[in-house]
Amino acid sequence: ISGYEEFDILHVLEQRNLFLEIQDQEKKVYSFHRLFSKFLSTQFRNLPDIEKISIHKLAAEFYLERGEVGKAFDHLILGKDYPGAENIFLRDADELMKQGQYNTLRRMVETFPADIRKMRPLLLYYHAITTNLIHPVTTRKILFSLISYFRETEDWNREAKIYSVFLTNFLFYQENRETVTNIINTASVFLAKAERYLDPENKEVLKALIPLGKWWIMPDSDEAIEMVLTSEETSLRFNNEEGLLFSRIVLSRMYLDRGEFQDSKNILITAERRLNKSGATQQYEALLRFYLGDTFFYIGDLSYAIQQVRKGLETPYQGFAFRPYLELNHALYTLYAENTDEAELIIESISGREIGGNLMLRYYCIYLLQMLLAYRKGNRRRAHYYCKRLMQPENELLLMTDYPYSYLALGEVNLFIEEYDAASTILKTMLEQAPVGMYPYPNATAFGILGLVYSRRGEKKEARKYFQQMIEILKSKTYRNLDICDPDLLRDIARQSEGQSRSLRTTIKRPRVA
Numbered sequence: 001i002s003g004y005e006e007f008d009i010l011h012v013l014e015q016r017n018l019f020l021e022i023q024d025q026e027k028k029v030y031s032f033h034r035l036f037s038k039f040l041s042t043q044f045r046n047l048p049d050i051e052k053i054s055i056h057k058l059a060a061e062f063y064l065e066r067g068e069v070g071k072a073f074d075h076l077i078l079g080k081d082y083p084g085a086e087n088i089f090l091r092d093a094d095e096l097m098k099q100g101q102y103n104t105l106r107r108m109v110e111t112f113p114a115d116i117r118k119m120r121p122l123l124l125y126y127h128a129i130t131t132n133l134i135h136p137v138t139t140r141k142i143l144f145s146l147i148s149y150f151r152e153t154e155d156w157n158r159e160a161k162i163y164s165v166f167l168t169n170f171l172f173y174q175e176n177r178e179t180v181t182n183i184i185n186t187a188s189v190f191l192a193k194a195e196r197y198l199d200p201e202n203k204e205v206l207k208a209l210i211p212l213g214k215w216w217i218m219p220d221s222d223e224a225i226e227m228v229l230t231s232e233e234t235s236l237r238f239n240n241e242e243g244l245l246f247s248r249i250v251l252s253r254m255y256l257d258r259g260e261f262q263d264s265k266n267i268l269i270t271a272e273r274r275l276n277k278s279g280a281t282q283q284y285e286a287l288l289r290f291y292l293g294d295t296f297f298y299i300g301d302l303s304y305a306i307q308q309v310r311k312g313l314e315t316p317y318q319g320f321a322f323r324p325y326l327e328l329n330h331a332l333y334t335l336y337a338e339n340t341d342e343a344e345l346i347i348e349s350i351s352g353r354e355i356g357g358n359l360m361l362r363y364y365c366i367y368l369l370q371m372l373l374a375y376r377k378g379n380r381r382r383a384h385y386y387c388k389r390l391m392q393p394e395n396e397l398l399l400m401t402d403y404p405y406s407y408l409a410l411g412e413v414n415l416f417i418e419e420y421d422a423a424s425t426i427l428k429t430m431l432e433q434a435p436v437g438m439y440p441y442p443n444a445t446a447f448g449i450l451g452l453v454y455s456r457r458g459e460k461k462e463a464r465k466y467f468q469q470m471i472e473i474l475k476s477k478t479y480r481n482l483d484i485c486d487p488d489l490l491r492d493i494a495r496q497s498e499g500q501s502r503s504l505r506t507t508i509k510r511p512r513v514a
Contacts, residue, residue, distance in 0.1 A: 053079045060084070077111045085112070086123060093126055098201075100241035103282060106130035121149050125158060132169050133283040134317045140169065156197040160206050163187035167209040168246055170216075172287055173322070176359045176401065177217045184213045201238040208234040208243075212250065225254055245271055245284050252291055256298070259441035259477060265295045286312045286322045293329055298441060300481030302337045306330065324350065328364040335369070336485055340376050347373060363398040368409060372485055375413050384417045391422070404434040404442045408483050411449050416486075420453050427453075436473065444473040445482040448493045455496055467497035 007028050019036045023029040032040065044052065056079030063072035069088055076085035089108055096105045109117065109127045117123045125146055132139040143162045150159040166183045187210055195203055208231040215224040228251045235243030248271045255264040268291055275285060289312030296304040309330045313323065327350050335343040347369050355361040371386035390399060390410060399406040407430035414423035427446045436443040447470035454462040470493075473479070484490045 055079075057081065073108070074111075082112060082116050082120075086120060089126075090122060097126075097129065097242075098238070098240055100245070100278065102130045102242075121146060125162075129161070129165055132165055133172055133322070134320050136169055136173055136321050140166070154197075156194040157199050157202045159190065160194065160198055160202040163190060164202070164206050164209050167213045168242075171213065171250065172246075173358065174325075174360050174401070176397065180213050180216050184210055184217070187213075201240070204234045204238065205240060205243055212247075215250075215254075225251070228254060241278055242284075245275060248274075249284065249287055249291060252295070256291065256295060258438060259298075259479075261295055261299050261441075264291070265299070268292050268295060283317065286315055286320065286326060288312075290322075290325055290329065293326075293333065297329075297333055297336070298481065298483065302333055305333045306337065309333065324353065324355065324361055324365075328361070328369065331369055332364075332372070335372055335376055338376075338487060340373070343376075344373055359398055360401040363401050363406070367395070367398065368402070368406070371413055372409065375416055376485065380417050383413050384419075387413050387417065387419070387422075391426075404430045404439055404446075405483060408442055408445050408449070409485070411446065412484060412486070412489065415449060415453055415456075415489075418456075420457055423453050424450065440473050440477050441479060441483065444470050444477075444479060445484060447473070448482050448484070448497075449489075451497060452489070452493060463496070467493075471497065 019033050020030045021033050023031050031037070044055070047055075056075045060072045060075035060079060060081070063069075063075065069091070073085055073088045076082075076088065093105060105126060109123055109130065112120075112123055117127055124142060128139040128142040128146070132143070143165065147159055147162060150156075150162070163183070163186070167180075167187065170180050170183060187206060191203075191206055191210070198206075208227075211223075211227040212231045215221060215227050218224070221227075228247055232244060232247035232251070234240070235247055248267055252264040252267040252271070255261075255267065268288060272288055272292070275282070275288065289308045293305045293308035293312070296302070296308060309326045312326045313330070315323065327346065331343050331346040331350065334346060350365060353365075355365055367386055367390050371383055371390065374382035374386065387410060389395065390406070399410075407426050411423045411427040411430075414420075414426065427450050431443060431446055434442060447466045451463045451466040451470060454460075454466065470482075482490060482493065484493070
């Protein structure tokens with residue numbers, strides 16, 4: 001039906017209840033009656049494939065003329081016009097990526113058949129970027145393989161984006177310093193060579209991320225927070241939603257490491273509001289929940305800590321590689337909450353899985369949780385075994401993945417198995433290497449455990465000295481908790497040091513558990 005009087009004719013047909021229904025009276029938009037639509041769908045399904053493709057092509061042209069790009073894209077895919085669909089996809093891909101709309105990008109690129117994606121480098125590139133946080137091992141290999149292609153085609157901006165993705169990905173998954181150092185060096189060489197060819201945003205984002213990666217290598221650097229704020233500023237200038245969210249999560253991690261728990265909490269809650277409002281970069285919610293869990297854990301609100309990791313575990317992403325990080329913290333918090341049996345079930349469900357070469361996962365899964373579980377169950381022999389294993393030289397890198405908290409765990413368990421010399425040596429080594437200005441919370445915990453070590457040795461004067469140092473930090477930082485797995489030990493510290501501070505029992509509190 002077409003021509004000068006088309007809408008009048010359509011209106012008459014609608015009045016007779018034939019074929020058509022009004023969708024929008026004001027705009028005179030009509031649709032087929034649902035029964036007739038069903039009839040047409042049946043007829044369409046029975047057409048030869050070549051005719052279906054022809055109809056999809058006509059529909060795509062129609063929607064493109066109307067500016068309805070999304071519908072045109074769908075018909076091009078259905079009509080197997082993959083080059084045409086790719087052209088439409090590439091129009092908006094970079095802008096969607098800038099806005100952090102990874103889920104939208106991923107849905108679009110995955111409408112292309114897998115064999116088509118593999119043959120088209122740009123589709124492979126966007127698919128790898130949108131899934132890099134979900135499947136890091138696979139996507140890193142793909143992106144590494146694409147570097148040579150972009151170098152040959154002199155696509156400097158996409159090569160720069162790959163290095164930016166690597167840096168955020170490696171920090172997201174808390175890779176070891178050697179791995180991060182290698183990518184920083186490679187990215188720095190590339191930037192020196194290609195800087196003049198890059199768009200302002202790709203150049204500035206990469207220039208901000210390289211020092212952010214250097215902070216990972218040098219966390220004690222006085223410039224660390226300034227590096228993160230530079231990254232945040234760059235993201236704000238270019239309206240880069242992913243970069244802004246990531247910068248703020250990293251900033252919260254810095255405050256967490258420095259014992260500024262309330263500052264960390266405030267930053268994360270602000271980031272959570274932004275994430276919920278934008279609906280973008282949802283893959284970062286798991287990382288956000290991870291650090292919110294740690295923040296509440298150190299504050300002493302174990303119920304909230306457990307709640308956060310459980311929320312993080314509700315991720316809709318199949319095979320999300322970050323899931324084990326949340327599961328391990330879930331087990332740790334549950335152990336601290338005195339739910340030993342539940343913690344053991346969680347640990348058993350995790351053990352036996354492939355954990356790859358990530359040192360942090362290896363430390364938690366194979367050593368730390370097994371040692372703490374044995375400790376909380378009173379199994380001295382098993383606790384002693386894992387203590388000895390962690391203290392062997394070949395496991396020094398594992399200890400450094402959770403430094404200085406790994407030293408506190410060893411000190412506490414050595415106290416339990418009455419290896420007082422070992423506990424004292426470990427904790428004093430930590431105090432020498434971790435200045436109180438940078439690590440006040442671990443220092444307070446170490447002083448508290450050392451106070452108990454010397455108390456049990458009968459050296460009351462030394463015990464009082466360490467308890468006093470602990471009290472000074474607790475008061476100056478208003479901490480109400482220590483990083484101690486056994487609540488009875490926490491109460492013992494409060495009781496034995498009570499004479500030096502009448503308010504200590506109200507200062508150190510048992511972690512709050514629902």
